[in-house]
Amino acid sequence: MTPFLELRDVVFSYDDGNFVLKGVNLNLLPGGKVGIMGPNGSGKTTLFRIITGLDKPSGGEILFRGKPVKGDRKTLSELRKDVGYLFQDPDDQLFCPTLLEDVAFGPLNLGLSPQAAREKAFQTLRLFSMEHLADKPPHTLSGGQKRLGALAAVLAMEPRVLLLDEPTGDLGKNAMKSLERLLRSEMATFLIASHDEEFLSKVTNRKYCLDEGRLLPL
């Protein structure tokens, strides 16, 4: 089976020569649920940024559905349709006047009509019982609501793979349960970077530790 995502010897260093990733290898098959742990600054976020093309690797190769990911606009645009990336700080991802418009932003950019995008946004907000917050400006939401709102905004684009960077921060019990339910579904394919080992044990079937630039199985 062709992996959704394959990283081959991915290396990343900053301009000052400081290596963050020193040859990372990883396969993510359809339905794969992978957790990545590691100390702060170990390169978890950098790894996600490289996968989504926000940063260019210094070496190695990334393959999406068997094809090498190039840095051109067309390839990146196709990749970003299929790979949803939840940032660490939800305020970075909620930039529209209302939550509804935020969740509909991606679907509209994918070419859905305003009516269809609106329905899609409501449908996604319902996953987290947040439809009553649709008309709220994002800055008025609580930390947990913002995080789920940002996740809804990512999910509304129906990505095949999710990259979740510390998704459990600010989440209350109920919100955590909603997230767990979503991630435990058979179809969900994702990489999660988290410090929450208990959460990772519940939702993933493989765990790695990113330490000193290398991905080590746990």
Next chain:
Amino acid sequence: MEQATRRRALLHRFDARVKVAASLVFAVSVAVAQEWATLGALLGLALALAFFGGLSPGSLVRRLVALDGVLLILWITLPLSGGGEKIILGGVPISVDGVATALAITIRAHAGVIGFLGLLGTTPPHEFVRALRLMGVPQKLVLLLHFTYRYSHVIFVEGAGIYTSMILRGFAPKLDIHTLKNYGNLMGNIFLRSFRRAERVTEAMELRGFTADFPTVEPPTAIRTVHLAGFAVFSLLVVWCFSL
């Protein structure tokens, strides 16, 4: 600004586009009015807007006090520095033209602020941004206003966090170089964080398919006749102010 008004007032129910257009008409009128009677009538109209916008007298006064602090400087400088006829008050020569200019500026400023509070204070920021977009204001300007509003809260919270940590580490502001240096560091820190955040927001937009157009799910709706009639009445009142 919106917090100053009660949500159920008449002007809250008006289409944001009508209020933006009325604000524009009012701002231009206040700026070009020359006659005392016109200025007085426009100030009266502004107070009527504040009333119909549900602006409480307390919050109106609080906002005007901030404005009056600036105007006070004009009242100190213009009467003393203006030309023309002078009257002696307590041995100090006071310029009549200077007093007239300070008074005209005061009326203009108060009319403008009160009118804007009545019209735009009853318009939630997201409706205001949407109205500008529907009225054909250039997208770059609309996005600039929108992002300024959206992230001012976030930047304020970040700045407050840094300031709290400064206080917790013994920072006690005084009128000295150390304080100024630390305020400079605070501003620099806020600027750098804002810059970094702007980059991350841009990346988040690109990841969700943003190219150049900022799409919206809200289809444009026609402005209700009663709201247009309200705008017509308002415009006629402004014209009447100029006939005085």
